Amino acid sequence: MSIPRKPAEIFEGSGSSVLDGEADVVEKGGSIVTDDFISGASVVLELCKKFNIEIAILAESSPSCGSSFIYDGSFSGNRNPGTGMGVTAALLRRHGIKVFSQHEIADANKAIHATSA
Incomplete structure (x- = not known):
């Protein structure tokens, strides 16, 4: 994938459905980039395991990192x-790592303190 990557959205599904093979990640031009997103997610998971990361703060709305919402795959802003x-x-x-968005810093902080207690 190029950096920065082209706009992409999950078509008719969510990250879980992509992992289950039931949905695809599609670039605005129509190219299917599902494998790239799964590969990237796998690298992140391996790094989390390697460094014993239990909490992650990710960017909301991203087809990769959205934790409570993503766009609907229509590229219309829905x-x-x-x-x-x-x-x-x-x-x-799925692997027990707590995920928060950049808008949930206070909640992530509480989770960090709960984990270290």
């Missing part, structure tokens, strides 16, 4: 709230 979680966020949560 949100997919509730079930809308990005690929990396979903993979980390």
Whole structure:
């Protein structure tokens, strides 16, 4: 993938459905980049395991990092709230890592203190 990457959204699903093979991540031009997103998420998970990371703060709305909402795959700015979680966020949560958005710093801080207590 290029850096910066082209706009991408999860089409008809969430990060969990991408991991389960039920949805794809698609660039605005129509290219399917699902494998790239799964590969990137796997690298992040391995780094979390290597460094014993238990809590992650990720960027909300991203098809990779969204923790409470992502866009709906139509490239129209419509949100997919509730079930809308990005690929990396979903993979980390599946492996017991607590995921927060950049808007949930206070909650992440509480989780850090609860973990270290």
